[in-house]
Amino acid sequence: MLWADRIASEIREKHKPRNGESFIIRDEKTLSGRVHVGSMRGVAIHGLLSEVLNEYGVANEFRFELNDFDPFDSIPGYLDAEKFREHLGKPLYAVPSPQPGFKNYAEYFGDEFVGVHKRAGFVPNYYRATELYQSGKMDPYIKIALERAGDLRRILKEISGSTKEASWLPISVICEKCGKIMTTRAYDYDGETVGYACDKNPDEIKSCGHTARVAPWKGTAKLFWKVDWAAKWIVQGVDVEGGGKDHSTKGGSRDVANHICRELFGQEPPFDVPYEFFLVGGKKMSSSKGRGSSAKDMCDLFPPQIFRLALIGKDIREQIDVDPAGESVPRLYDWYDELALGVREGKTDDYSRLFALCALPKDRTALTAPWNVRFREVAFIVQMPHLSLTEEAAKAKGSALTKDEETALSERSQYAKFWLSTYAPEEFKYQLQEKMPEVQLSDIQKKALEVLGDFLEMGERNGEDLHLRLHELKTEIPIQPKELFQAIYHIFLNRDSGPKAGWFLAGLPRDFVVKRISEAVR
Ligand SMILES: [Zn+2]
Structure with a gap:
């Protein structure tokens, strides 16, 4: 059974929605820059579970948080460091957008990432972290966390082995003077306000020295992330939320958040779906440093159904590795063609199921699996000026192409040309020599x-x-x-x-x- 069916069946059979009506499935991404394709694996896993549950007739909602409240902690290499340095340490929503037309930094990068979700056919309901905080919805849990800071310190020590000072409080206040959230230290909660000092200088981010008291409600302060995570589960009534396997180890952040959820907030954490990494050319996420490693770059390489295959084709316990500049691009197309062949031959198995799930839900009922020329051959033919792709395709097929096949072939040739002009390695690039090249033959x-x-x-x-x-x-x-x-x-x-x-x-x-x-x- 395919992983999505296995997990969706488990949710349907063993769990009940907290709100009694509809399962809440949640994922989030901090918008600290251009989003790495690795973050698309979470979107695809949660998105596909939602689709499959819908198919089973199980009510659910997929919510995606665009996290605009985490701190701006480093300047990505593709931005002008001089321009952004003064904003380091502020919450992301308070950092200006790199381009005009967006409310802030987080909105700018969020817009590109949401565009990739759409192209891949995933359509969650979006909300921002600031909406949760500024509306006051987080306040009851901030209150609990402040009142029980001692228990939190103990949980952190027991589960993850980290020690905090006795005056430690689980929140970061936004400095009212300089607007930074990374430079403040909160202490002395009196039931209504906390004292804070803007005197930390993490990674050389400058503090301003301001000290004051502030009521930490309605978005003036943010919970530390493992508490923040657990509080969001409660506020949103989350039933299902997976995470990358780096978070899922014993003593890892998920483990800590689970304990906080149970002990402080008195509820069971959501059903977990731990998943393996999406590597780019064998490397883990390095926050989009490598060429072609952003969600947008990777999405541009494939038509939606093949991008979905890259994201959902492997079991969640297996690593995915796609190298835009390597053999893995043509191999993904080959894999897709193999699934299509099975469908044309009338097979109904995990592979035909996977093929169906690669289609967008709206296309799934009238599913077709048109014959196509292998991607690597298309990539060759489009480089030979004297060859007509449709003629060569008809020769290879042994008969004229149907309308569907022509459409599929034309789409594939566009992607092949794009790949050849961007990432394709030298061994895929051919130039027919107009003149006899200089060669030594035996x-x-x-x-x-x-x-x-x-x-x-x-x-x-x-x-x-x-x-x-x-x-x-x-x-x-x-x-x-x-x-x-x-x-x-x-x-x-x-x-x-x-x-x-x-x-x-x-x-x-x-x-x-x-x-x-x-x-x-x-
Ligand atoms: Zn300050």
């Missing part, structure tokens, strides 16, 4: 080419004919296969490797091939 290579040239001169040859002839030459000349193929790639593409040689040669104009071979053996 006598054996020349001999083999000469025989091949004669074979072509005798009449029209298709890919299969040429393929068989090339195989015969290996023993006939004799020549090592590597030497033979390299000679062909060298004289036509000026490189060591290339597509399947027989079909490649058959796709080129015969006169051109004959002429090039005669030049090469001269």
Whole structure:
């Protein structure tokens, strides 16, 4: 059974919604910059569970928090550090947007991330962290956390081994003078107000020295994140919330938040769905440093159904690894084609289920799985100016393409061109050499080419004919296969490797091939 069905069935069979009506599924992301594609795994897992529960007729709501209240703690490399330095330490909603047209920094990066959700077909209900705080909804839990700061210190010590001073309080106050939240230290809660001093300088973020008392309600202060996390579960009545496996270890943040939820707020934490990482080129999230590692960059590489396959195709216990600059891009398309083939053959299994879940929910009822040319072949053909993609596709299929197939092929060619112009590695880039490149061929290579040239001169040859002839030459000349193929790639593409040689040669104009071979053996 596919992971989404396995988990959704477990939720349906073993759990009841807290509000008695509808399961609340929640996820969140702090908008500290361009969002890494790793964060899309959470969106996809929660989003797909919501879709599958809907399919089962189980009422649920997927809520996504755009966290705009966490502190701005570092300046991403793609922003002007001089311009943003003065804002370090402020809550994200108080930092200006890098571009005009957005209310603040968090809204700017949130907008791009939400755009990716939409393209992938996930449509949660959004809210902001500031809405929860400024409306006063968090206040009862801030009160409990302040009153029971001693218990919190003990939980932190017991579960995660961290020690806090006796005066420690579980909130960060926004300094009324400088507006920073990272530089303040709160102490002495008197039931209505807390004392605070703006005197911490984390990571060289400058404090202003202000001290005062403030009523920590309605968004003037924020709970520390593990308490904040547990309080949000209660405020929102969250039933299901997963998290990356880095949070899910014993003594990790989820473990601490679970204890806080039970002990301080007297409720069971939500059903957990711990999941593995989404790596980019074998590397973990490094907050979008690498090219192509942001959610937006990765989403742009694929049509929605294949982006969804990347996100949901593997079990949540397995790592995902996609390298925009590697073989994993064509491999994802191959995987999708394999699923489509199964569907066309009428199979009903986990693979056909996965294929259906890759489609957007609205397209799932009238599901089609059109035949398509392999991505790597499309990527080759679009680079050969003399070849028509539809003609080559019809040849490969053995009959004319249907309307659906033409649409799918045309979409694939657009993505292949985009990939070739952005991330594709050199071995996928081919340029047919207009003129004979500078190459050194051995006598054996020349001999083999000469025989091949004669074979072509005798009449029209298709890919299969040429393929068989090339195989015969290996023993006939004799020549090592590597030497033979390299000679062909060298004289036509000026490189060591290339597509399947027989079909490649058959796709080129015969006169051109004959002429090039005669030049090469001269
Ligand atoms: Zn200050």
